[in-house]
Amino acid sequence: MGSTIWVLLLAFSVQIYITTATTDGRDYAALRSLTDEWQNLPPSWTGADPCGDSWVGIECTGSRVTSITLPNMNLVGELSGDIAMLSELQQLDLSFNRELTGPLPGSIGNLKKLKNLILVGCGFIGQIPYTIGSLPQLRFLSLNTNGFTGHIPPTIGNLSNLYWLDMADNQLEGPIPVSNGSTPGLDLLIHTKHFHFGKNKLSGTIPSKLFSSDMELIHVLFESNKLSGPLPSTLGLVQTLEVVRFDNNSLTGSLPLNLNNLTNVHELFLSNNKLSGPLPDLTGMTSLSTLHLSNNTFIPSDFPSWLESLTSLTIMYFPLYHQIFRAFDLVQDHAPMMGSIKLQGQVPTTFFELPHLQAVELESNQLNGTLVIGTSFTNQLQVVDLRNNKISEFNDAGYNFEIVLVDNPVCMETGKTDKYCQLPSRKSLYSTPQKNCVSGSCRSSQITSPTCTCAYPYTGTLLFRGYTFAELGNTAPYLSLEQALMKFFQTHQLPVETVSLSDPRKDQFQYLLLDLSVFPYGADSFNRSGISMLAFAFSNQTFKPPKEFFGPYVFNGDKYEHFLDDARKLKNSSTAIKIGAGVGALVFFLLLMLAGIYAYRQKMRAERANKNSNPFASWDSKKSFGDSPQLKGARCFPFDELKKYTNNFSDACDIGSGGYGKVYRGTLPTRELVAIKRAQQGSMQGGLEFKTEIELLSRVHHKNVVSLLGFCFERGEQILIYEYVANGSLGDSLSGKSGIRLDWARRLKVALGAARGLAYLHELANPPIIHRDVKSTNILLDERLNAKVADFGLSKPMGDSEKGHVTTQVKGTMGYLDPEYYMTQQLTEKSDVYSFGVVMLEIVTARKPIEHGKYIVREVATSMDKSTSLYNLQEILDPIIGLDTDTIPHGLENFVDLAMRCVEEARTDRPTMGEVVKEIENIMQVAGLNPNAESASSSATYEDANKGTPHHPYGSKI
Structure with missing residues (x-):
C-alpha cells in the first residue's frame, strides 16, 4: 500500500511539474539548441523548465531568460546562432571556457536588449561580426584573449551606451576605424571609459579624429601593435585619461606638447617606438607615477630638470636598452637600439628626494661625474640602477636600498669588490605566508590554504596592464590586494575562506602577472554556482583592485575540475x-x-x-502523405536533420530574411540544395493554421511555382523546406544586387513565367489560391532564369463558399498592395493582378514601388504620353533595357499598357491573370520571341486590422 502511494505521489508530482513549467517555449528551444552544441554541461541542466528548475547560470524574469553566466564551466563546442532567439537576454558571460570555439554568430546582433557581452579567455575565432554594432543597450563588450581576426568593426561606433570596450590579445589587424560620413567609428564612443586594444596587429597611423575633448576615456591601451606615424595631438584633449599605453609600436615624430594637459594620467608607456625630437617636458603631468620612454630616438640631453616637479613619480624607467627588471634577474628581452638616446651630465641629488620615488632605472646612458644620493632621499626608494654609464665617483653611505653601478668607471678598478659593483642576485619574491601548516597532510591533488585547510582552490592569473610600484618583492601591494579581495568576497557573500597570491613576475609586454588561488569556505571544493560567481566577479570587472598600486587588469581563470555538485x-x-x-x-x-x-x-x-x-497527433510522419493532413510530395523533416543540413543554422548558410524569420541554404545527404525557411518568434501561426498551409502548398505543382518539399513542426519550431532556386530574386537582379543583367527579352520571359505561375494558382489549383504578397522579391530565378513564384506565408485559399471575394484582414506589402482591397478588406484574385502590374512597372523601370516618397504607378501615369515615342517615359525607363539594341525594345509600349490596366483602381477594370498571360505571349511573338522557349525594397510589409475608415494607401503623400 505504501509503495502504491509512493508511485501515485511520484506521478502526481511529475504532472504538477509539467503543468507549472514557466520558461517561455522559444527560450527553452534556444537553450536546448545550445545544449545540442555544448559538451560538459552543468548537471542541473535537465528538465523542461530552465527558469523553474534553477539551471546553473540561467536567470529569468518571469518566464523569459534574461541572463546566461557560465564562466569557467569547461564548456566545449560552439555558440549556436539560435542564441538570437533569447530576445529578452540582457547578459551573456561565457568567459574562461577555452574550448568554446568557432566564429561568433552574426545573429548575436538580434539581441537588442543585451547589456553585457563578456567572452574573455575563450577560443573564438574568425571576424567579429559587424552586427555587433546593432546592440543599442550594450555597456560591456569584452572579447579579449580569443583568436579573433580581421578588422575592428566600425559599427562598434554605434554603441552609444558602451562603457567598457576590450578587444586586447587577439589577432585583429588593419587601421583603427573612425567615422566618415555615414560610416561610424570609435571616435563616436564619447561616453566609453575604456579602450583596450593591446596585443593585436593593428596597423597604420593613429587617426587624429580618434580623440576629442568630448570623450570621457580613462584607459587608452594600444600597446604591442604595428601602429606607425606620430602620436596625434588630439590625445592631449582627453583630460579624463589616467592610463596611456602606446609602447611596442613603430610610432615616429615628436611627442605633442599638449601632453602636459593630461593632469590625471598616472601611467604613461611610450617605450620601444621610433619617437624623435627633444625629450618632452612633462611638467604639467602632476599625477604621473610611472614613466616609460626607453628605446626611442630622442635627441641627447642633460638630465631633465622637469623630472623633479613630478612629485607623484614612482618609477623612472629610461634605459637605452629595454630590459625587464634586470635587478631581480628575471627574464630579459634586449630590444635593438633605436638611435643614440643618451642622457648626459649628473643626476641631481634633489631628484632622489621625490616623495614617492621607488625605482630609478637609467641603464646605458652617458650620465657622468659623481653620484650623490645624499641623506634626504625618500624612504620608499628601493633600487637605483645606473649600470653602463660614465659615473666616476660614488660615496657609499651604507644605503639600505639596492644600487647598481656595474660597467661604470667607478667600478672598473682592478679588484673592486663593493656591493654596488656586482650584479644583484635574485631576491625571494612574494607568496602569501601559511600559518605553520604541516606539510604532506593533504591528499596529493589538494592544496594547503594559508589557514592550513586542504582544498581544491579556484586558481588563475591576474594580469595587470598598469602598476605603480617597483620592487616585486615588496609585500605592501600584495597585502593590500589580498585584503581588497577578501573584503569584496565577504561583502558579496561569496563562499570564500581565504586567498593566496604568489609568483609576481613581469613579461615581455611589461605586464605584471600574479598567481591567485581562492579557497572555498565550509567545503573542500566549490560548486558550479560558486565558480560562476567568482569568475563573473573578474570577467565583469566587478572586483576593483587597490587603485594606489594597480591599474587595469584582466583575469585568466584556470580550468576547474572538482565541482562539489x-x-x-x-x-x-x-x-x-x-x-x-x-x-x-x-x-x-x-x-x-x-x-x-x-x-x-x-x-x-x-x-x-x-x-x-495537436493537429499532427494522429499523423504518421514517416509517410510522404496520409489521411491527415493530405500531403502530396512533402514530408516531415526532423529538426536535428535540418540543423545538420544548415551547419546548425549558421550565418554562412543565411540567404535571406524578413518579418517571418530567416531562409537558410541547406544540403541534403543526396547533395540536393534546399531553401529552409525558419519562422521566428512573433511570426509563427497556430498549429492548425500551419498544418493547413503545408497541406495546401503540398498540392501546388507547377514549373513556375516554387515547390514545397517538406516541413518541420518540432520543439516549437515552424520550418518549411522548399526547392532551392539558385539565382536569387527578380528584385535582386533589377537592383544589380545579384550581378545578373536582364535584357528586354529576358525580362519578358521572366514576366511571362511569373504570370503563368499566378494564373495556375488562381485557375487550376484546388482550391484556388490568392498569393496576397506578389512582389519582385517573391519571384525567384532558377539557374536558367526561369521565374518561380515563392513565399506563400500570406496566401489565402478560396473555398466554394467564397467565390467572388473573401472579407479578411488586410495583409501584403505597401507599394504592391491593391488599394481597393485596402479600402474594402475584400480580397479577390484581382488583388494579385494589381500587385503583378506593379512588378511589371518595376521590370521596365528597375525602380522600387515607393522610392523617395514617389509611387511608381503615379509616376508612370503622370509621365505617360501615348502620342510620343516610348510614351515619353525615357527618364523613368531602365537604360539597361536598350543596351543591346539601337532601336526601341519591341513591345515595350504594349507591355506598359498592360501593366497600367493591371493597376486600375477598380478591380472590374483589371484583366485576369489568364488574360495577362495571353497578352504577354502576344507581345513576345510580335517581338520575334518564342514564349515557350527555355531561357537561359524599401517597401514595408503591411498587416493591419484597418479599424475605422481607411484612407487610400497611395494618396498624394506617402
Missing part, C-alpha cells in the same frame, strides 16, 4: 544504486505492475488530449 551527484548516484540493489528485489514486481497500469492510463489520457490539441 558533480562530486555529490556521483556519490549520491552510487549510494542510490546500492540502496536500490538491496530493496529492489522486494518491491520490483509490485512497482512494475502499478507503474505499468498508471503509465497505460496516462498514455491513453495524453493521447486523447494530444489528439484534441
Whole structure:
C-alpha cells in the first residue's frame, strides 16, 4: 500500500511539474539548441523548465531568460546562432571556457536588449561580426584573449551606451576605424571609459579624429601593435585619461606638447617606438607615477630638470636598452637600439628626494661625474640602477636600498669588490605566508590554504596592464590586494575562506602577472554556482583592485575540475544504486505492475488530449502523405536533420530574411540544395493554421511555382523546406544586387513565367489560391532564369463558399498592395493582378514601388504620353533595357499598357491573370520571341486590422 502511494505521489508530482513549467517555449528551444552544441554541461541542466528548475547560470524574469553566466564551466563546442532567439537576454558571460570555439554568430546582433557581452579567455575565432554594432543597450563588450581576426568593426561606433570596450590579445589587424560620413567609428564612443586594444596587429597611423575633448576615456591601451606615424595631438584633449599605453609600436615624430594637459594620467608607456625630437617636458603631468620612454630616438640631453616637479613619480624607467627588471634577474628581452638616446651630465641629488620615488632605472646612458644620493632621499626608494654609464665617483653611505653601478668607471678598478659593483642576485619574491601548516597532510591533488585547510582552490592569473610600484618583492601591494579581495568576497557573500597570491613576475609586454588561488569556505571544493560567481566577479570587472598600486587588469581563470555538485551527484548516484540493489528485489514486481497500469492510463489520457490539441497527433510522419493532413510530395523533416543540413543554422548558410524569420541554404545527404525557411518568434501561426498551409502548398505543382518539399513542426519550431532556386530574386537582379543583367527579352520571359505561375494558382489549383504578397522579391530565378513564384506565408485559399471575394484582414506589402482591397478588406484574385502590374512597372523601370516618397504607378501615369515615342517615359525607363539594341525594345509600349490596366483602381477594370498571360505571349511573338522557349525594397510589409475608415494607401503623400 505504501509503495502504491509512493508511485501515485511520484506521478502526481511529475504532472504538477509539467503543468507549472514557466520558461517561455522559444527560450527553452534556444537553450536546448545550445545544449545540442555544448559538451560538459552543468548537471542541473535537465528538465523542461530552465527558469523553474534553477539551471546553473540561467536567470529569468518571469518566464523569459534574461541572463546566461557560465564562466569557467569547461564548456566545449560552439555558440549556436539560435542564441538570437533569447530576445529578452540582457547578459551573456561565457568567459574562461577555452574550448568554446568557432566564429561568433552574426545573429548575436538580434539581441537588442543585451547589456553585457563578456567572452574573455575563450577560443573564438574568425571576424567579429559587424552586427555587433546593432546592440543599442550594450555597456560591456569584452572579447579579449580569443583568436579573433580581421578588422575592428566600425559599427562598434554605434554603441552609444558602451562603457567598457576590450578587444586586447587577439589577432585583429588593419587601421583603427573612425567615422566618415555615414560610416561610424570609435571616435563616436564619447561616453566609453575604456579602450583596450593591446596585443593585436593593428596597423597604420593613429587617426587624429580618434580623440576629442568630448570623450570621457580613462584607459587608452594600444600597446604591442604595428601602429606607425606620430602620436596625434588630439590625445592631449582627453583630460579624463589616467592610463596611456602606446609602447611596442613603430610610432615616429615628436611627442605633442599638449601632453602636459593630461593632469590625471598616472601611467604613461611610450617605450620601444621610433619617437624623435627633444625629450618632452612633462611638467604639467602632476599625477604621473610611472614613466616609460626607453628605446626611442630622442635627441641627447642633460638630465631633465622637469623630472623633479613630478612629485607623484614612482618609477623612472629610461634605459637605452629595454630590459625587464634586470635587478631581480628575471627574464630579459634586449630590444635593438633605436638611435643614440643618451642622457648626459649628473643626476641631481634633489631628484632622489621625490616623495614617492621607488625605482630609478637609467641603464646605458652617458650620465657622468659623481653620484650623490645624499641623506634626504625618500624612504620608499628601493633600487637605483645606473649600470653602463660614465659615473666616476660614488660615496657609499651604507644605503639600505639596492644600487647598481656595474660597467661604470667607478667600478672598473682592478679588484673592486663593493656591493654596488656586482650584479644583484635574485631576491625571494612574494607568496602569501601559511600559518605553520604541516606539510604532506593533504591528499596529493589538494592544496594547503594559508589557514592550513586542504582544498581544491579556484586558481588563475591576474594580469595587470598598469602598476605603480617597483620592487616585486615588496609585500605592501600584495597585502593590500589580498585584503581588497577578501573584503569584496565577504561583502558579496561569496563562499570564500581565504586567498593566496604568489609568483609576481613581469613579461615581455611589461605586464605584471600574479598567481591567485581562492579557497572555498565550509567545503573542500566549490560548486558550479560558486565558480560562476567568482569568475563573473573578474570577467565583469566587478572586483576593483587597490587603485594606489594597480591599474587595469584582466583575469585568466584556470580550468576547474572538482565541482562539489558533480562530486555529490556521483556519490549520491552510487549510494542510490546500492540502496536500490538491496530493496529492489522486494518491491520490483509490485512497482512494475502499478507503474505499468498508471503509465497505460496516462498514455491513453495524453493521447486523447494530444489528439484534441495537436493537429499532427494522429499523423504518421514517416509517410510522404496520409489521411491527415493530405500531403502530396512533402514530408516531415526532423529538426536535428535540418540543423545538420544548415551547419546548425549558421550565418554562412543565411540567404535571406524578413518579418517571418530567416531562409537558410541547406544540403541534403543526396547533395540536393534546399531553401529552409525558419519562422521566428512573433511570426509563427497556430498549429492548425500551419498544418493547413503545408497541406495546401503540398498540392501546388507547377514549373513556375516554387515547390514545397517538406516541413518541420518540432520543439516549437515552424520550418518549411522548399526547392532551392539558385539565382536569387527578380528584385535582386533589377537592383544589380545579384550581378545578373536582364535584357528586354529576358525580362519578358521572366514576366511571362511569373504570370503563368499566378494564373495556375488562381485557375487550376484546388482550391484556388490568392498569393496576397506578389512582389519582385517573391519571384525567384532558377539557374536558367526561369521565374518561380515563392513565399506563400500570406496566401489565402478560396473555398466554394467564397467565390467572388473573401472579407479578411488586410495583409501584403505597401507599394504592391491593391488599394481597393485596402479600402474594402475584400480580397479577390484581382488583388494579385494589381500587385503583378506593379512588378511589371518595376521590370521596365528597375525602380522600387515607393522610392523617395514617389509611387511608381503615379509616376508612370503622370509621365505617360501615348502620342510620343516610348510614351515619353525615357527618364523613368531602365537604360539597361536598350543596351543591346539601337532601336526601341519591341513591345515595350504594349507591355506598359498592360501593366497600367493591371493597376486600375477598380478591380472590374483589371484583366485576369489568364488574360495577362495571353497578352504577354502576344507581345513576345510580335517581338520575334518564342514564349515557350527555355531561357537561359524599401517597401514595408503591411498587416493591419484597418479599424475605422481607411484612407487610400497611395494618396498624394506617402
